[in-house]
Amino acid sequence: MSKNRKFYLEDIPLDEAWRRFIAAMESSGLWKALPGEDLPLEEALGRVTAVPVWATLSSPGYHASAMDGYAVRSMDTLGATETAPKRLRIGPDRQAEYVDTGDPLPSWADAIIQIEHTQHIDEEADEFIEIQASVAPWTAVRPMGEDMVATELVLPANRLLKPVDLGALAGCGHATVSVRRRPRVAVIPTGTELVTVEQAAQEGLKSGDIIEYNSLVLSSQVRQWGGEPTRYPIVVDDYERIRETVREAAAIHDLVLVNAGSSAGSEDFTSSIVEELGTLLVHGVAIRPGHPVVLGTVTDRKTPIIGVPGYPVSCALTGEIFVEPLLSHWLGVPSKEKPKLKATISRKLLSPMGEDEWVRVTVGRVGERTVAAPLSRGAGVITSLVRADGIVRIPRFSEGVEAGREVNVELYRDPSDIDRTIVHIGSHDLCLDMLSQYLADAGRLFSSANAGSLGGLMALRRGDAHLAASHLLDPATGEYNISYVKQYLPNIPVVLMTFLHREQGLIIAPGNPRGIQGLSDLVRDDVRYVNRQRGAGTRVLLDYHLNKLGIEPERVKGYRREEYTHLAVAVAVQSGAADCGLGIASAAHALQLDFLPFEKERYDLVIPRIYYESDLLQPLLDLIHGPVLRRVVNELPGYDTTSMGTIVV
Ligand SMILES: Nc1nc2c(c(=O)[nH]1)N[C@H]1C(S)=C(S)[C@@H](COP(=O)(O)OP(=O)(O)OC[C@H]3O[C@@H](n4cnc5c(N)ncnc54)[C@H](O)[C@@H]3O)O[C@H]1N2
Numbered sequence: 001m002s003k004n005r006k007f008y009l010e011d012i013p014l015d016e017a018w019r020r021f022i023a024a025m026e027s028s029g030l031w032k033a034l035p036g037e038d039l040p041l042e043e044a045l046g047r048v049t050a051v052p053v054w055a056t057l058s059s060p061g062y063h064a065s066a067m068d069g070y071a072v073r074s075m076d077t078l079g080a081t082e083t084a085p086k087r088l089r090i091g092p093d094r095q096a097e098y099v100d101t102g103d104p105l106p107s108w109a110d111a112i113i114q115i116e117h118t119q120h121i122d123e124e125a126d127e128f129i130e131i132q133a134s135v136a137p138w139t140a141v142r143p144m145g146e147d148m149v150a151t152e153l154v155l156p157a158n159r160l161l162k163p164v165d166l167g168a169l170a171g172c173g174h175a176t177v178s179v180r181r182r183p184r185v186a187v188i189p190t191g192t193e194l195v196t197v198e199q200a201a202q203e204g205l206k207s208g209d210i211i212e213y214n215s216l217v218l219s220s221q222v223r224q225w226g227g228e229p230t231r232y233p234i235v236v237d238d239y240e241r242i243r244e245t246v247r248e249a250a251a252i253h254d255l256v257l258v259n260a261g262s263s264a265g266s267e268d269f270t271s272s273i274v275e276e277l278g279t280l281l282v283h284g285v286a287i288r289p290g291h292p293v294v295l296g297t298v299t300d301r302k303t304p305i306i307g308v309p310g311y312p313v314s315c316a317l318t319g320e321i322f323v324e325p326l327l328s329h330w331l332g333v334p335s336k337e338k339p340k341l342k343a344t345i346s347r348k349l350l351s352p353m354g355e356d357e358w359v360r361v362t363v364g365r366v367g368e369r370t371v372a373a374p375l376s377r378g379a380g381v382i383t384s385l386v387r388a389d390g391i392v393r394i395p396r397f398s399e400g401v402e403a404g405r406e407v408n409v410e411l412y413r414d415p416s417d418i419d420r421t422i423v424h425i426g427s428h429d430l431c432l433d434m435l436s437q438y439l440a441d442a443g444r445l446f447s448s449a450n451a452g453s454l455g456g457l458m459a460l461r462r463g464d465a466h467l468a469a470s471h472l473l474d475p476a477t478g479e480y481n482i483s484y485v486k487q488y489l490p491n492i493p494v495v496l497m498t499f500l501h502r503e504q505g506l507i508i509a510p511g512n513p514r515g516i517q518g519l520s521d522l523v524r525d526d527v528r529y530v531n532r533q534r535g536a537g538t539r540v541l542l543d544y545h546l547n548k549l550g551i552e553p554e555r556v557k558g559y560r561r562e563e564y565t566h567l568a569v570a571v572a573v574q575s576g577a578a579d580c581g582l583g584i585a586s587a588a589h590a591l592q593l594d595f596l597p598f599e600k601e602r603y604d605l606v607i608p609r610i611y612y613e614s615d616l617l618q619p620l621l622d623l624i625h626g627p628v629l630r631r632v633v634n635e636l637p638g639y640d641t642t643s644m645g646t647i648v649v
């Protein structure tokens with residue numbers, strides 16, 4: 001059956017969308033904390049108490065000795081001093097009796113003297129202790145109920161159980177505890193293009209295949225937030241099949257998440273299915289990513305359902321924005337607040353007019369400033385969430401945010417991580433990733449944004465980064481970096497240190513089908529080039545050599561097609577979108593492409609002196625001067641570490 005295609009997506013403000021969703025759940029009695037279930041204490045960690053817990057037994061249940069020593073009557077000790085010690089007989093007339101810590105206090109005694117404050121004396125048939133000070137009543141005694149008294153409140157309802165809570169529950173006589181049932185959440189991935197990762201690993205991917213992982217993310221989120229996910233197998237884009245899966249899932253779950261098919265494409269069925277099976281409350285919320293989200297209730301049970309957008313970032317954020325607060329409410333705990341931090345935004349952010357935008361950012365402390373650098377805004381770029389330190393929300397209808405303005409960041413990390421983060425902005429190289437691996441061992445985090453060499457120098461100028469990798473060739477002198485540093489950072493004392501030399505050359509298809517011999521072939525009609533962005537060192541290098549060869553850039557087909565990384569250039573060649581591009585050997589190697597080397601370039605680190613001398617960067621400098629990094633870099637094709645750590649200026 002084909003349903004009428006609905007092209008109309010609304011822009012419902014987030015709070016209004018929530019209002020409708022909650023009102024619908026309230027009217028069907030589902031907007032309340034879930035009932036309790038009794039669990040053995042051993043299984044209750046991390047669960048939430050459904051009812052208050054009162055002590056059934058007191059703890060301790062008797063007056064207990066708090067020390068190893070002698071039980072005495074305090075009255076008998078009166079008058080004992082260093083000069084006039086007193087002797088108390090151990091034994092039948094009950095002046096002193098030995099007890100261990102935790103033993104009951106004998107009924108005739110009212111105090112304990114620690115053993116080290118007594119001297120043991122054997123005298124013929126009798127044993128005594130000698131004491132040199134008196135003790136007050138109840139000395140070193142833990143009175144009955146010191147910890148918990150029967151009938152006392154031990155834990156309130158809605159309490160997330162910690163390990164010590166379990167101890168207290170057992171200690172006052174509870175073998176089980178009533179905790180809220182875990183919300184049961186169905187996670188249904190849909191899409192004919194989807195394949196499982198296992199399938200992909202065995203059979204490889206065909207063009208158009210997408211590895212299904214949103215259901216893994218959603219079900220892991222559900223578990224993390226205290227729910228019990230059921231991860232369904234992939235359902236192909238077939239209206240009836242999806243509808244029947246939703247119907248079955250709604251019968252046995254508290255919440256149904258249908259992933260993808262939320263927007264307006266020919267196979268986007270979620271909103272129609274919700275309409276057919278129940279009530280469509282919202283289709284389209286004024287947020288981005290996550291705009292085409294669907295909210296509704298289905299079947300006679302009025303099970304809430306969320307149509308989660310398919311793009312992975314939209315999917316994960318929809319989890320945070322809609323699923324987490326819902327699960328928290330059902331569990332009776334407050335929605336999880338992220339730690340907040342004020343930071344300076346490093347780049348201007350425009351806001352899409354009618355939508356609140358969630359911008360992923362990295363955060364670092366650079367000198368006195370906390371800097372938030374926006375990551376990719378693409379809703380398909382899951383690594384932007386992996387790398388994100390936090391989120392900045394740009395409210396709809398705002399002007400956006402100018403660079404240098406203060407913003408509020410909601411952190412994904414512990415704020416203390418920010419202080420041990422080294423911020424790099426500049427040219428990217430695989431070896432920086434290796435460096436970051438080793439830095440982790442030294443307790444440093446490495447946040448790296450690829451902005452090209454010139455972008456890195458500009459970031460240093462603004463005070464946004466601790467260092468910038470750069471490989472900018474000066475056409476006038478044939479020297480790397482020095483003149484650029486002078487020109488762009490005239491007022492900032494910096495150390496220019498060589499990181500490595502690397503082979504630059506033409507990345508070409510395996511077997512060199514076009515017979516490309518060098519840059520002079522770029523003017524051929526049958527050769528399509530793929531370029532790097534302006535400001536990239538590799539772009540500068542190309543322009544330098546084209547100029548030397550007297551080739552006008554306009555004569556190079558594809559000169560205007562810009563990619564932002566070496567790997568993106570390699571991918572363009574691999575896919576056949578271009579015949580060649582300038583890049584580094586390791587990028588060609590990574591995709592098993594051929595490589596025509598023609599220049600060994602110097603790749604330096606530009607480090608403002610103030611950071612060069614800081615504790616923060618010390619582990620990085622240690623690595624550069626040590627043998628380990630050098631060894632692993634040398635194992636890669638096209639790198640030379642002979643000058644690693646040499647100060648240029
Ligand atoms: N004409 C319009 N097109 C789109 C709109 C719109 O308003 N009008 N909205 C865009 C936005 S914003 C989003 S977000 C997406 C939402 O897409 P759907 O929910 O319909 O999902 P699909 O189109 O099926 O998939 C999008 C994308 O995500 C991949 N995907 C889907 N499921 C999974 C999964 N389980 N694991 C990994 N990746 C998944 C899918 O293959 C697609 O690449 O719509 C825009 N279009």
Ligand code: MOO
Pocket residue numbers: 287288289290291292309311314379
């Ligand atoms: O709203 Mo879509 O979720 O921007 O990517």
